[in-house]
Amino acid sequence: MLFQSQPPTETAREIRRRLVQMIYEAKGGHVGGSLSSVEILVSLFFHAMRYDPHEPDNPGRDRFILSKGHSVEGYYCVLAKAGFFPEKELASYGRFGSFLYGHPTCKVPGVDVPSGSLGHGLGVACGMALAGKRDGASFRVFVLIGDGELAEGSIWEAVMAAAHFGLDHLVAVVDCNSLQISGRTHEIMSMQNLAQRWQSFGWEVREVDGHDLDALNRVFDEVPWQVGRPQVLLAHTIKGRGVSFMENVASWHHGEMSPEQYETAMRELSGSPEAGSR
Amino acid sequence: MSSTKPSCRHAFSAALLRAMEKDDRIYVVTSDSRGSVTVQNVATRFPSLFVEVGIAEQNAVSIGAGLAKAGKRVFVCGPASFYSSRCVDQVKVDVAYAHSDVKIIGVSGGVSYGALGGTHHSLNDIAVMRTLPGLQLFLPCDAYQTDALTTMLAASEGPAYLRVGRGPVPEVYPAGCGTSFHSGTAPILHEGTDCAIAAAGEMLYHALGAARLLEAEGIGVRILDCWSIKPLDVETVVQAARETGLVLSVEEHSVHGGLGAAVAETLVQRHPVPMRILGFPDEWLPAGSSTELFRHFGFTTEQLAGSVRDALRMKDRARRSS
Numbered sequence: 001m002l003f004q005s006q007p008p009t010e011t012a013r014e015i016r017r018r019l020v021q022m023i024y025e026a027k028g029g030h031v032g033g034s035l036s037s038v039e040i041l042v043s044l045f046f047h048a049m050r051y052d053p054h055e056p057d058n059p060g061r062d063r064f065i066l067s068k069g070h071s072v073e074g075y076y077c078v079l080a081k082a083g084f085f086p087e088k089e090l091a092s093y094g095r096f097g098s099f100l101y102g103h104p105t106c107k108v109p110g111v112d113v114p115s116g117s118l119g120h121g122l123g124v125a126c127g128m129a130l131a132g133k134r135d136g137a138s139f140r141v142f143v144l145i146g147d148g149e150l151a152e153g154s155i156w157e158a159v160m161a162a163a164h165f166g167l168d169h170l171v172a173v174v175d176c177n178s179l180q181i182s183g184r185t186h187e188i189m190s191m192q193n194l195a196q197r198w199q200s201f202g203w204e205v206r207e208v209d210g211h212d213l214d215a216l217n218r219v220f221d222e223v224p225w226q227v228g229r230p231q232v233l234l235a236h237t238i239k240g241r242g243v244s245f246m247e248n249v250a251s252w253h254h255g256e257m258s259p260e261q262y263e264t265a266m267r268e269l270s271g272s273p274e275a276g277s278r
Numbered sequence: 279m280s281s282t283k284p285s286c287r288h289a290f291s292a293a294l295l296r297a298m299e300k301d302d303r304i305y306v307v308t309s310d311s312r313g314s315v316t317v318q319n320v321a322t323r324f325p326s327l328f329v330e331v332g333i334a335e336q337n338a339v340s341i342g343a344g345l346a347k348a349g350k351r352v353f354v355c356g357p358a359s360f361y362s363s364r365c366v367d368q369v370k371v372d373v374a375y376a377h378s379d380v381k382i383i384g385v386s387g388g389v390s391y392g393a394l395g396g397t398h399h400s401l402n403d404i405a406v407m408r409t410l411p412g413l414q415l416f417l418p419c420d421a422y423q424t425d426a427l428t429t430m431l432a433a434s435e436g437p438a439y440l441r442v443g444r445g446p447v448p449e450v451y452p453a454g455c456g457t458s459f460h461s462g463t464a465p466i467l468h469e470g471t472d473c474a475i476a477a478a479g480e481m482l483y484h485a486l487g488a489a490r491l492l493e494a495e496g497i498g499v500r501i502l503d504c505w506s507i508k509p510l511d512v513e514t515v516v517q518a519a520r521e522t523g524l525v526l527s528v529e530e531h532s533v534h535g536g537l538g539a540a541v542a543e544t545l546v547q548r549h550p551v552p553m554r555i556l557g558f559p560d561e562w563l564p565a566g567s568s569t570e571l572f573r574h575f576g577f578t579t580e581q582l583a584g585s586v587r588d589a590l591r592m593k594d595r596a597r598r599s600s
Contacts, residue, residue: 059349063347106375106376112347112376113347113376114371114375116371120372122340123336123337123339123340123341123343123368124347124372126337126344127340127341127342127344127346127348128345128348130329130345131305131344131348131349154337154368157336158337158340161337164332
């Protein structure tokens with residue numbers, strides 16, 4: 001955890017503004033899912049996780065995998081704010097030769113594994129957690145998955161394995177924003193009774209308002225929720241959170257803002273009426 | 279080179295066990311395949327370094343990558359047919375793109391499974407794997423070479439794919455011969471200047487036999503052991519083309535995308551010469567044991583010698599017409 005001089009809600013607001021700016025300047029990006037996962041990332045990186053950005057390879061560090069790799073803009077902003085690389089590098093996003101690709105890669109300090117092809121992160125996280133368990137290490141592994149991503153069969157291979165191996169240092173967080181690129185997640189592939197599904201596979205399940213930082217912090221503080229079982233947090237979120245015309249609109253899964261839309265977004269994310277014109 | 283020796287898969291598991299005695303970072307991951315990989319000995323000797331994921335190849339590779347990213351050197355082992363198709367995305371992203379210290383061991387490669395059919399043949403694994411940047415690709419020909427390459431992989435960092443066959447194979451490198459192998463080099467096993475054969479895996483023995491047969495007829499065939507398909511020993515391949523003017527490739531793989539393609543891509547850009555690519559045709563194979571399939575498609579020693587004679591006639595015709 002890093003010491004933060006500003007309230008976490010202000011950090012979340014700052015991350016939102018920065019990622020919207022990045023996406024506007026890059027002329028496109030996965031803005032909807034980045035906005036839905038901001039509080040989850042802020043809680044993990046500025047409250048729950050133990051790491052030192054100056055020692056990104058420290059074997060005792062907590063790990064994080066962004067399995068929903070397309071929501072990369074918010075992740076990059078969080079990594080930069082956490083000190084893994086200078087915040088000015090964010091300006092290179094989307095430009096030729098930048099180390100900040102449109103999905104995470106190992107070229108980015110703090111990123112252990114690339115992602116972008118969905119359904120991989122939980123299996124990799126299982127491997128990390130299994131190594132830690134067999135070594136008697138204390139690090140935890142956090143992995144952020146999209147709810148649409150749960151349609152990938154490989155996820156459920158990993159769900160089985162994590163319970164089989166009793167990986168209680170593994171925490172999966174599902175960003176339940178209920179939308180994916182083609183529409184509402186439950187209409188595209190039904191995911192009813194999600195908590196029971198995970199429970200029936202042997203996981204400990206909690207549910208939380210994924211935009212409530214205090215609630216997120218509390219639930220992460222209580223890890224492990226039950227010794228011997230992996231845990232999943234179903235974080236209920238709003239896709240496009242914080243920008244009125246993006247909220248709950250599937251087409252903002254990926255999008256390019258007009259100057260007027262950008263101005264509106266920045267104004268709404270500032271709390272100050274004159275903000276937004278940079 | 280005549281006596282039958284243990285299978286490459288048994289040589290692999292014996293060498294792996296030996297390496298694990300010295301290095302406790304080495305993990306083994308299997309997908310209900312410990313029998314076919316012959317690593318039950320590892321599971322028994324090192325249960326804490328052995329991971330069974332059930333019938334889930336995608337998860338085996340992802341878990342292997344996660345173990346590697348937590349400091350382990352990981353051998354993910356199972357049938358080549360499944361590991362080169364079912365979980366290619368995991369090999370691409372979690373292993374190659376992530377540069378994870380994971381070695382994918384594809385056992386019972388090629389047509390080892392014979393009559394079990396197309397689901398169990400891996401005749402496109404070289405084509406798939408060699409297009410993944412950062413992934414080394416090795417095909418040993420016999421037990422000695424498998425032992426040596428396994429030992430090398432156990433002592434080196436980074437992603438690799440090693441394909442071994444299932445059944446006992448005759449030896450090319452006598453046990454205890456002391457030959458060492460270095461990634462990106464192709465040993466010349468037989469000298470000749472009439473043509474060259476680039477071969478790898480269990481076809482190498484038959485290619486070498488053909489060269490010896492043809493030697494008695496006064497035909498000099500140079501044999502290159504292209505066990506290191508990636509990186510390929512480009513200079514040795516080009517030199518063989520330059521000095522013989524005719525190159526054949528032989529492999530237990532589709533004629534598309536394999537060693538022959540790698541050699542052709544090299545020669546067409548560096549030193550074009552007439553070439554013949556020998557491998558399995560672009561079709562689903564008839565039922566049959568691997569020995570029967572080898573014979574049916576022309577890969578016995580005598581049949582390969584015939585292919586060389588045909589190719590030499592092609593070379594002569596080309597020379598006369600130019």
